[in-house]
Amino acid sequence: METFKTWEEMTVLEQYAGTYWDMYKDAYGVRPRGIDTTAWTEADFEREFFQLSVTIAEEDRVRKESQEKASHDFEMRILSLQQTGAKTRDMAMRWVHEAEGSNGDDEYLCFLIGLPYGYFRKETA
Numbered sequence: 001m002e003t004f005k006t007w008e009e010m011t012v013l014e015q016y017a018g019t020y021w022d023m024y025k026d027a028y029g030v031r032p033r034g035i036d037t038t039a040w041t042e043a044d045f046e047r048e049f050f051q052l053s054v055t056i057a058e059e060d061r062v063r064k065e066s067q068e069k070a071s072h073d074f075e076m077r078i079l080s081l082q083q084t085g086a087k088t089r090d091m092a093m094r095w096v097h098e099a100e101g102s103n104g105d106d107e108y109l110c111f112l113i114g115l116p117y118g119y120f121r122k123e124t125a
Contacts, residue, residue, distance in 0.1 A: 016045040020052075027055040070114035 007015065017037050024032040037045070078092045086092035094104070102109040106120040 012042060016042060020045055020048060023049060023052040023056065027052045027059060066114055067116045071116070071119065074113060074115060
């Protein structure tokens with residue numbers, strides 16, 4: 001049985017292959033399949049790292065914009081519900097949970113409607 005190497009025991013190319021695997025997932029949301037990196041040089045990896053970092057930054061920008069829009073839309077939805085019958089924000093939240101099928105799970109609701117993870121957490125100070 002083969003034992004796993006620690007990071008320090010890996011060659012630079014092995015470390016780069018692991019880093020590539022993780023960066024690709026960050027950039028595209030899936031692990032790379034069908035990409036053979038066994039013949040890549042350090043320069044090949046470094047070129048890919050640059051391109052992946054550009055993709056990751058752009059995806060992060062798009063995600064933040066999308067979450068800001070989802071946050072605005074959600075707050076407008078809550079206001080609308082309060083103006084049309086929900087007596088409190090909690091009541092409006094119950095209605096949204098029911099409509100979205102999230103069973104009162106705030107984090108699942110975030111996922112369903114595109115809000116940032118942790119949107120409903122109470123601030124502790």
